[in-house]
Amino acid sequence: MPEEIELDNMNEPSTRSSSSQESTVSRAFDELDQQARMLPDYEDLSLEGDTAPTIVTTKRFKRSWVIGVVIVFILGYTAVLLSYRNVNYDARTNYSLNNTSAAESLSSVGQSASVDSGTEVSTISEHLIEQESSSSTQPEESTTSRTPTVTLQELDVRISRESIPRKVYHSRVDAESVTFLPGARMSKAEDEGLYIQKYDDKVVLRKMADPQYEYVLYPEGTFTYNGLENILLSVVSNSDGQLLLFASEAVARFRHSAEAFWYLYDVSTKEITQISGKGLNGVKLQHCSFSPKARYVTFIQEGDLYIYDVVNKSNRRITSDGDGYQIFNGKTDWVYEEEVLGTDNALWWNQDETRLAFLKIDDTDVETLPLERFSSGVFPTVEDIKYPKPGEANPKLTLFIHDTERDQTDTVDRADSKLGEEWICYGALWIGDSFIIRESDRTSKVLDYRVVSKDDGSSIKYSIDSNEYNGWIENFNEMVFIPKNESSSRVNHGFVDIVQSEGYNHLAFFPVDSVSPRILTKGDWEVVSIEHFDAEEELVYITANRESHFESHIYAVNVNTGEIFSITDISKPGFFTANYSPSGRYVVASYKGPELPRMIVYDTTIEHKEKEKRAIDFTGSRTRYHTVKLSDGETVDVIEVVPPNFDASKEHPLLVNVYGGPGYRMLHRQFHMGFEDTISQALDAVILFVDPRGTGGQGWNYRSYAKRHIGHWEPRDVTEVTKLWIESRTYINPEKTAIWGWSYGGFTTLKTMEYDKGQVFKFGMVVAPVTNWLMYDSIYTERYMDLPKDNSEGYKEARIRDLEAFKSVKRFVLMHGTGDDNVHIQNTYKLLDLFNLHAVVNFDLMIYPDSNHNINYHNSYGVLMNRLTTWLRDKFEL
Template identity: 35%
Template structure:
């Protein structure tokens, strides 16, 4: 073989070997290496790439090694299940895909309603307000045939209306401006049906209320009370003259609106409209809290400041007096609610007022820490007051309630005296009691047992002496309707079908013959109208086992059709044994869990757990009602198990269970959440390093307190929204009911505050969010907490602040953002995607 040119050649046999220069040899060597190395490198890369790909696939789907299943958590498909069903998402929660239609009836009370109940109610059809009867289909009375009206040169929208008792006139509110949670201001008109005319009462009125006489209207303007006469079409009386920024007449201040009356009015007409009783609230000594607002106007360069008289724990409360106005004599006087006793060092709380006769009323007061309940009978005609009973809370507290229902005298029906129904603790559980006559100090007990009556008596049938009420007799997570007769106490009848787990609500017509029964879950809600005096009975039992169903107001068939397209993560109600208490007794708490779509219990160390908690005293989250919301979004979108636990301190399980937290908020509640987390963390299918806790308001406080007590052992992540962080910062009426004052219980306040931030730092990471315009739980709470984090050098957290949002966090699209943030942040936590500082 010959070599061509400078390369030479190699011959076999006896041929002479030609010498090759060194440079030429090196080049030939490189050529040879390149010829073989390039394909080898490509093969090597292909093999290594295949290994990496296989490892990635196994990491996503889970790898099996022998008998051990070692899955790796990953986010599921966000829109469909493996079977092709639609999943719950924020989009369909926010567009009300899963929202049941819930209708309400504005029942009408006329002078003869108690004994001639036609089931009258107001309804709206084609922008026309009409009075109809559930009993007489032919009855119809048009109140107003438009949702707008013209007065002078101005067109007004009807925001709300209330018919006079005789149905001849309407009280209309328009130009409504929201104030605090329950209160608003507006322009009020009277509409005369007969003359089809409108009459202006006034602008910027806080409230306006019909008198039972259908002539007079009481209203509050600039914190003073006036009487408007429809007979004369003008204001005829001014009852008070001292209304100001510090003196509230007939209208609650901030703390009485939020914590005591839970509404916007503090005045009540007597049954015949002869007297008007009202609160006079003096805030002079109450501390002032300033809230800056930053984004109210686009061009503002200075913040706007709103000042609130807000009594914080241990500081002066407003002074409240009870006044009675006599219309006939145009005279008002201050009723004695001290019982002749020396006025206490701190003002009393005036918690409930109710007329129990044409000229008599019951007034309930407590000391500021709700230890002692005092009940007064006030005689407006004689202008005298009498302390009729006084009860100790016996280690618990007196929860503020509005349960009194007047039972009028009627000798024909066996009622010799005016009396009233109330709810009182009996052997540690809240039950119905009957006081007759009204000055009685010892009641007749109507119900008993280890269950509780909820929200007092629902209604009273004036002809049959039957009392209707909602109770937890079947389960503390259920609500059924029952009845008991005044003549046969403790003999109860179930009105709803107690064979099925259910939550019911009810509203009654004026004479309690008819009712709107609302089934609220756990299945799809429905509403029906029932006649309790019908001789007919339902052929098919659905809801009620007593009374005839006249018709369904709402079946929610459209919701049922929509739900058939979705795979809603199942919710299971249960009780959890959280271990033993200090006395060796089992701690049994109500709970529910929501399992993600396609839940597979055979997976090992796979599922994250998302706890949601509120946990405040006497509260309840575990209720068997229908809902599809944020918790279902978390389960569907994050493939997480959602758990809600009502630990000790929560309501409807008796005094012993709830009063344990007295003077020591945050301790037992946190222990029970930790015990539940330990229980779930021990389950084979749970990844114990991905357990989180989310809460808002008291739940936000409980989240931080639990992270503090747990110190990263079980809860690795926390999401706290609008939390209290120190109970000295919260309002006196709520806090002192459970904690007494800081002066009396300094140690308890120190223990209950969120202070050990280095323990919280043991968690992997936590999130804090708050609105700067929160008038309820002041932003001060989060700022003080952030300062503690700074001082301790803690940095494993994230913060989102919502400018000018109040406690509900809704201002300027904030409610969308807050929930998006909660979901996104949790997603990062569960996928280990945080870059920790």
């Protein structure tokens, strides 16, 4: 999808999901420091003197800067409480700015740029959203020179629901997130929660069962092979940490992929073996991972699939027709990596390692997109990638299953399919001896669940037609295996998946013998993700937004009865993701807000009534959450952030940030330190984040506004809610209003300026925008817009076309990288040509040579963020 996300860590196992090996706090403060140094007048915040009390004392607090982070927060918060005066935020909704959060003191040096237009907006700590003051004494109401002309109609953002029981497990606050070692099914008694960490040039094995345990698997940050020293960049482990895969000389390719040299290291013998199917000839691997029990290493080299037998120390070549450019075996091409599977591979092992399923992706007929490189050499170089566009040729797939015992590869029969030769694979899963694959038509409207088994062959067991709920198909979640349990009257294996039920995404159980789903959850809320199955408790762990659009709590659902329990405390706002040990004994919950992020480790074998201990408890009310009713009765969600020294008696500039992509939710109740906070502090500006209709988290009626109508509702909703905000708040300067966005957000910004014609938004900042959806990739675009021949008016409306409207905007700026493989710079160049034809000259332009969609090549990211800040400062005339 058109959004910027950082390249996945290479040390992750080959799975369909990813978990960072760094803590949220660590990343936040690394970015904070980086952004602070970008801005003018950088101030050194190093602390001297008193230190803060220790919150958690475990051996994992060896990273002293984590403690420094805590010190900054506590001392900063104390200073703020002593120095900030109470300010009336808004008498109409009884707001208060008492107890300003510690995060505000940090914003004085500028905060990290959150430029991923598709990354959820996380937010600063606050009280619950009930419309009452956080202080019993209200300051006197401020007076302004402007009178509000309207009153916003708002709804409660937290929904009152029937109470559900909570499972309260033993918990402790931890310093960092972890990625557990992959393991075969085991009992909770056997599960010690093994994981590895790489720090201080060492690779160590740790246990959740014993926080003091540390076993060094490899002692250095380099390794020597054939007399040459290699820098150890990433590590992948087998289930017990005794076999490791080392990566060196990695070069990032696209969002989730990289090419690198890979080596197998045996911890017990200290033997190192290079993994390669074509000799040690300098050909890097496109993928490398262990099979479930680590009998094999699966790797892809120049588009061909190999397996290395760890026991026999021999290679087996599975395919021979790959080229790494247009024929990929087990490897995702650009569009499958970006829009469909979200990973660098398309291969699936069964648990006993006897069968390996994989896709062959054939891009022979797909058009080529040239990416020019300018910064090295006298002449530019060109890299070609296969990039399918709407209405043009798509990749063609073939599904194979390799039998390791017979050393034979068979093609899966799909003769009964009615999805066409350009069908899409939306994920797959082994269930015992059966292989389940989700297949969709080219425009992602029909989903077939195909079952492939040794005994019964290949057949479609269940189909979903998204037209029945006016929606579409996409990879909302990977399926999760549910083993049979005859004592629970579950006589066959099955799986759980997310499906539409009564207009919302919910959890469903599919028995593999019939593959007819039984819906496990219900209500006007949505299951966000399926996380893990606890076989001993018969519980499926999920995250869901049951309490609020803005939140994500952890729940457990009984796979037999559908009874639902909360795991996290749903009585107060929160946003959680989670990571699970193989048996589900240990749950590492990543609390991302609204208060200070932290990791909470639950031991599900110890259940009691105590509540979790909290690392730091501080509150503030700088950030507020709103659900606003528009003139036609529909609602949009809004987050407002006000500057640290906010004064309601004066007028402040306004910056609106928007993404708006179909089905995507940007607004969340997370702790936030980003570019917008920097702008708020530096320019004394009010910030609004807006999720217009068509975005996710509120059911299919809401999502479906985007179907066949990209670019219609986003500008209307963003403009109307901003206009209402200005008219109902006296503290907004209507002449100093700006909108900005990146990627799809850049498109939404352009469409909003086009629609608004300078009436509400006087300025705009646009980064890497789509300007005509005929130039974006086919799978993403056709999922929402259908084929161009079937929706010509929709495609026409969606492009940037009213060029005269831009002349009414005071000033706007366009920025794009020439090496953008996602939203190709052709989008901006075509728009510039149209601007020339219509004599539109009231804009500024910055091109970043060789930068991809992240715009981070040769220091360009820092330059871009600084330019956005100074550009907006100049336009607000500060």
